[in-house]
Amino acid sequence: LTGATSLLYDGNPGFPDMDVVWKFAEKSKMTIFGTSAAYLSTCMNSRMEPGRDYDLTRLREVGSTGSPLSPEGFRWVYDKVNHDVLLGSVSGGTDPCSAFVGCCPILPVKAGELQCRCLGVNAQAFDPQGNILTDQVGELVITDPMPSMPLYLWNDTADKRYQESYFDMYPGNWRHGDWVKFTPEGGGIILGRSDSTINRFGVRMGSSEIYAAVEELPEVADSLVIGYTVNKEDYHMPLFVVLAPGLSLDAILKQKINQKIRNALSPRHVPDEIYAIDEVPTTLNGKKLEVPVKKVLSGIPLEDAVNLDSMSNPQAMDYFVALAEKDRYNML
Structure with a gap:
């Protein structure tokens, strides 16, 4: 400028x-x-x-x-x-190299809400059948091309990964993999990754609401929650917390965390187990890596679960690799 x-x-x-x-x-x-x-x-x-x-x-x-x-x-x-x-x-994507929903200096600012769609972006919330939703949570979808969208991905034979990543669910529409709710006024609320959605007792829940509750506690500096299937049958939802300096995760603190989640959300949101970790794995721009952790704990090799070069702290994955190996050993 x-x-x-x-x-x-x-x-x-x-x-x-x-x-x-x-x-x-x-x-x-x-x-x-x-x-x-x-x-x-x-x-x-x-x-x-x-x-x-x-x-x-x-x-x-x-x-x-x-x-x-x-x-x-x-x-x-x-x-x-x-x-x-x-x-x-602002919310957007790395592959499209652009923002989808952002801010505007002439619109009011509302807590937790992105003010409007960015210029030239036809962003919508879709239900599973591909219908447009308003004031309801749906898949974030871009229905018209953007100049910065990639035409292909490197080393992607026959565009297989490109199609599977963005166009399989809604052919001809870019499904980004985020949950979003567009208000009647045009604002957007991003609710986390749709491919990391937790499905507990048949109820789908976003991780962001759990983070909001847990990280209100002064003892918790950061957190990560995921849900994954064990032995193809049992659903497991662990919570990982980074504690404030000098604290340790004892039974009293675990009970306090569970009670906070139960009161702020519901008993269904209470995790199966709570683990203390040194740091939450994040991308270079600070996004929590829920899906790669889910893949590793589900048994997928680390090199297939995440590109370590895209992480700000690749060493943070070591804990989850060790935990996955321990769980597999205990199941033998």
């Missing part, structure tokens, strides 16, 4: 502490701050108040992407960062 200067931070945004990027924002006097929902959520869960500790009065916009930003995350930005900014949550 004419007259604009790009500011890039090269390094770990959590080293030496979570303040490093906010210090950068103050020092550079930036007006637009683009980050990830994971980073904002981590700052929120760490009880940070950047607007109090740093001069962020020049900020006009905060952009968030990578994963859905919770309503609590929206409120934290306005309460603890700057009350007079445009908070723009």
